[in-house]
Amino acid sequence: MADLPFEQPIAELSARVRDLRALAEGDPKYAAELRRLEDKVARLSRELYQDLTPWQRVQLSRHPRRPFFSDYLPLMFDDFLELHGDRTFGDDAAIIAGFARYPKGPRGRSVLVIGQEKGRGTKEAVKRNWGMANPEGYRKARRLMELAGRFKKPVITFIDTKGAYPGLGAEERGQSEAIGQCLLAMSRLPVPVIACIVGEGGSGGALALGVANRVLALEHTWYSVISPEACASILWKDGSLGERAAAVLKPTAQMALELGAVDQVVDEPPGGAHHDVEGAARRLDSALREALASLEGLSEEELIEDRYRRFRRLGAIHA
Amino acid sequence: MRPETDASEKRSVVKGVFRKCDGCGETLLADALARNSEVCPTCGQHHRLSGDGWRRLLLDDGLLTEWDSHLEPGDPLAFSDGRAYRDRVGIAQRNTGAKEAIEIGRAKIEEIDVAYGAFLFAFMGGSMGSVVGEKICRLFERAVTDSLPAVLLQASGGARMQEGVLSLMQMAKTVAALGRLRDAGLPFISVCLHPTTGGVAASFALLGDVNMAEPKALVGFAGPRVIESTIRQKLPEGFQRAEFLLQHGMIDRVVSRLEMRREIALILRHLR
Numbered sequence: 001m002a003d004l005p006f007e008q009p010i011a012e013l014s015a016r017v018r019d020l021r022a023l024a025e026g027d028p029k030y031a032a033e034l035r036r037l038e039d040k041v042a043r044l045s046r047e048l049y050q051d052l053t054p055w056q057r058v059q060l061s062r063h064p065r066r067p068f069f070s071d072y073l074p075l076m077f078d079d080f081l082e083l084h085g086d087r088t089f090g091d092d093a094a095i096i097a098g099f100a101r102y103p104k105g106p107r108g109r110s111v112l113v114i115g116q117e118k119g120r121g122t123k124e125a126v127k128r129n130w131g132m133a134n135p136e137g138y139r140k141a142r143r144l145m146e147l148a149g150r151f152k153k154p155v156i157t158f159i160d161t162k163g164a165y166p167g168l169g170a171e172e173r174g175q176s177e178a179i180g181q182c183l184l185a186m187s188r189l190p191v192p193v194i195a196c197i198v199g200e201g202g203s204g205g206a207l208a209l210g211v212a213n214r215v216l217a218l219e220h221t222w223y224s225v226i227s228p229e230a231c232a233s234i235l236w237k238d239g240s241l242g243e244r245a246a247a248v249l250k251p252t253a254q255m256a257l258e259l260g261a262v263d264q265v266v267d268e269p270p271g272g273a274h275h276d277v278e279g280a281a282r283r284l285d286s287a288l289r290e291a292l293a294s295l296e297g298l299s300e301e302e303l304i305e306d307r308y309r310r311f312r313r314l315g316a317i318h319a
Numbered sequence: 320m321r322p323e324t325d326a327s328e329k330r331s332v333v334k335g336v337f338r339k340c341d342g343c344g345e346t347l348l349a350d351a352l353a354r355n356s357e358v359c360p361t362c363g364q365h366h367r368l369s370g371d372g373w374r375r376l377l378l379d380d381g382l383l384t385e386w387d388s389h390l391e392p393g394d395p396l397a398f399s400d401g402r403a404y405r406d407r408v409g410i411a412q413r414n415t416g417a418k419e420a421i422e423i424g425r426a427k428i429e430e431i432d433v434a435y436g437a438f439l440f441a442f443m444g445g446s447m448g449s450v451v452g453e454k455i456c457r458l459f460e461r462a463v464t465d466s467l468p469a470v471l472l473q474a475s476g477g478a479r480m481q482e483g484v485l486s487l488m489q490m491a492k493t494v495a496a497l498g499r500l501r502d503a504g505l506p507f508i509s510v511c512l513h514p515t516t517g518g519v520a521a522s523f524a525l526l527g528d529v530n531m532a533e534p535k536a537l538v539g540f541a542g543p544r545v546i547e548s549t550i551r552q553k554l555p556e557g558f559q560r561a562e563f564l565l566q567h568g569m570i571d572r573v574v575s576r577l578e579m580r581r582e583i584a585l586i587l588r589h590l591r
Contacts, residue, residue: 164521164540165549166540166541166545166546166549167546167549167550168546168550168554168558170540170541171539171540171541171546171558171559172567173567174525174567174568174569175521175539175540175541176520176521176524176525176538176539176540176569177525177526177569179521179522179540180494180520180521180522180523180524180525180526181526183490183491183494183495183522184494184495184497184498184526186491187491187494187495187498188498203478203487203518204478204487204490204517204518204521204522204540207487207488207490207491210491211491211494211495223484223487224483224484224487225478225479225480225482225483225484225486225487225518226478226480230545231480234480235400235480236400248396248398248399248400249396249398249480249483250396250483251483251484255396255483255484256484259395259483259484259485261484261485261487261488307495308495308499311488311491311492311495312456312492312495312496314449314485314488314489314492315448315449315450315452315453315485315488315489315492316392316393316394316395316448316449316482316485317390317391317392317393317449317450317453318390318391318392318393319389319390
């Protein structure tokens, strides 16, 4: 079963391959046909996923079976201990944070890992507010990042949010200030900071965990100033024109790479991360190790300066 | 055709002499309103004031030694929504006489030297793209180099959509530069005008050492329409207005425009 319309042809072919494989068992006369079909599936998916439109990538980033931060966490980290609360108002389940050992295995060292979590299934999604944090979430993130800074632990963030929550309480409790403070705190951390965009990178709510020395993005993700739907509702007063807006907004990880907002796009397994969660985690893990290794040996001042320079040069300006 | 032309000319003459207050609806002499910095003498309603008006109101002799006024935006996405971004920028430049949505420079407020910046809302809603972000960075960086306090007036719908992810990056870039101002022990006075929302609110605007806002200015993260459609209910009267922010502890003072110069100077003297 395909979840997205453009995945349909591949899903149908894959189903035929499965049927044929069952039939072909012990019957050599089907073997050639099976090989032909398997090749076709591989070729089709290669072509399809190489040439996705911006809208299709946005759809993949929101795929109902797409892995979340909580799926990567046990595959990439050991000894995770979650820590809660912003010490002011509450604990926001849209952001999960705690210390863990990275990488897995005997060479792991303590790091702070923070990520946005959308929650699978209605009950879990409600609890986590579909990954849209309130000010408490950003204040928790800031508190723990500053803690990591004091204890010299690297910070690794996972970004996956449509955006910060645009609610009544969020405004009353200072959503703007909470995000601004998060940006400021991150820009001054005296430790290596790596951000991984694993799903949606929606606007300021995503950037609040994104002021890093290196920003990695999985292949089928988006990162931009506004979601295609919100962009459409501003441009044409119609939020259903997301596809058209995506074509002009070009919010893909690939475009963010071209413009320098992302440092590396990490390939996903064929068909996307939801086809092989462990494979996706393995690829992200190896990119993350490399990114951390590239910062080794930098002093605290150099780490802050490296981050400052990274963002300072971003922009399109005619002087 | 002729009578119509006459009528429209007549209307525009009348409109030039009189203006209706947005607050109390009173018909006012346009000159009197302009002389009062666009503040209604009857009800105190604050109407939008131009960049020039702000300079004359706040700065000694109305003088700003501008920095980097030549910077113009690129078009990283070749953005077009039916009309090309380049054209929109061109139109905004012709209509405002400015190259971008902010002016920065060195000035004096009651004889105190400051690094001064003011968003120009008339230029594409004061939206922050690469140039606005760059100029705010330079404002904070020059303030550090020249050892000046920074005073920044915001009036902005937020980050500029047409430059995509690069507009988003300006939020991180500007706030990082603000961090350097803090390290240098120099004050940042943030003044939120109507409106201050989105990516401008969620970066430096509420991180002032002192945050001020004009009466009734809308200051918030999400626009009221977005919130209403999220929570599916009407927002209470006064929601996200300056007085609401004061009540919720997000700003230090709601300041009438007519007191702004005095209050900025006063706090700068305290923090000196």
